[in-house]
Amino acid sequence: MKILKFSAEWCQPCKMLQKTLDEMALPYPVENVDIDKFPDVAGEFGIRGLPTLVLITSEGTEQGRLVGGQTKADIMEWLS
Numbered sequence: 001m002k003i004l005k006f007s008a009e010w011c012q013p014c015k016m017l018q019k020t021l022d023e024m025a026l027p028y029p030v031e032n033v034d035i036d037k038f039p040d041v042a043g044e045f046g047i048r049g050l051p052t053l054v055l056i057t058s059e060g061t062e063q064g065r066l067v068g069g070q071t072k073a074d075i076m077e078w079l080s
Helices: 012-022 039-044 072-079
Strands: 002-007 030-034 052-056 062-067
Touching (some): 012 072
Parallel strands (some): 002 030
Antiparallel strands (some): 052 062
């Protein structure tokens, strides 16, 4: 399992979410996907809003998604 974090350089909520993630001990690795550099990946996952966190299996199957700025508690509840 891993978390894909879809974001963009110009996105302020994305920067705030990154600070939150940096302060957490997450059970899965986070892979950052810049939608401006990898629009095909964003399209594959149907990303419509930023930031978006997508939990995927090692096979690439989506297990869950969070859109928008989130608190530490929201993220931990989502992952449990």
